């Protein structure tokens with residue numbers, strides 16, 4: 001695999017930072033675009049001096065995007081949002097922004113483009129997140145037919161270096177393998193959990209007991225509407241819509257296995273990273 005010049009939009013995020021780390025390890029010079037380059041400076045020690053350059057590039061900035069892409073041969077778009085806030089709309093970040101990015105990428109002579117969408121992307125979904133992800137997929141394909149689209153399932157954990165690492169490994173495999181051009185992959189683990197099973201797993205790992213109360217979707221939507229007055233609501237009405245559909249790899253989809261990646265079950269990893277919350281655990285004191 002040859003090293004080159006890569007632009008990573010959203011390279012400071014939960015997944016993007018591991019993409020940047022891997023690209024740096026293969027020797028690429030990386031331009032990292034995000035809205036707050038100052039906060040992305042933590043990426044610099046992942047490479048040699050000058051190898052990783054964080055830049056203030058918003059996906060909506062028509063003037064700066066061409067300059068951001070110029071001279072690069074590869075583009076990875078990891079920009080995404082879970083909630084809308086001010087000018088950060090789903091349509092901008094997931095659809096019209098990526099559409100423009102893909103067009104500029106083509107004009108800049110970018111050879112390989114990997115774009116992050118999400119499992120559940122669907123033009124008929126009741127969730128705006130899912131609808132705009134689907135519209136974004138179509139738009140980037142129209143402008144850049146050889147784009148590789150990755151749809152992760154929920155990638156959870158606080159900076160766990162594990163679940164997000166799989167997404168980064170998938171990006172690198174796609175860049176290595178030209179057969180992935182023009183394809184879409186759904187990235188999920190080897191085991192499907194219900195939401196309750198995940199919570200049970202969490203509680204058993206941290207050795208705590210809690211009772212669960214089932215909340216019907218109508219009530220959850222009402223709660224989410226109330227919470228939307230908070231600056232960072234823990235649940236939004238759109239997320240309630242998203243939860244109505246299972247977040248699992250569809251049958252017949254190309255997967256991590258198609259890329260030669262064998263994911264590990266959550267149970268193997270959770271004990272290590274939940275240790276800090278465990279009753280009687282190493283960090284309890």
Ligand SMILES: NC(=O)c1ccc[n+]([C@@H]2O[C@H](COP(=O)([O-])OP(=O)(O)OC[C@H]3O[C@@H](n4cnc5c(N)ncnc54)[C@H](OP(=O)(O)O)[C@@H]3O)[C@@H](O)[C@H]2O)c1
Pocket residue numbers: 009010011012013014015016033034035036037057058059060077078079080081088093116117118119151152153154155156
């Ligand atoms: N994590 C998951 O569970 C999951 C599941 C399914 C799909 N995905 C998708 O995978 C991709 C990466 O997810 P993630 O978890 O790494 O997200 P994340 O941690 O929220 O990171 C998002 C990145 O996008 C940048 N960004 C946000 N708005 C931007 C804008 N307007 N212009 C330019 N950059 C912008 C952020 O930096 P600034 O805030 O500084 O701009 C950050 O670097 C996203 O497309 C996401 O939708 C993630």
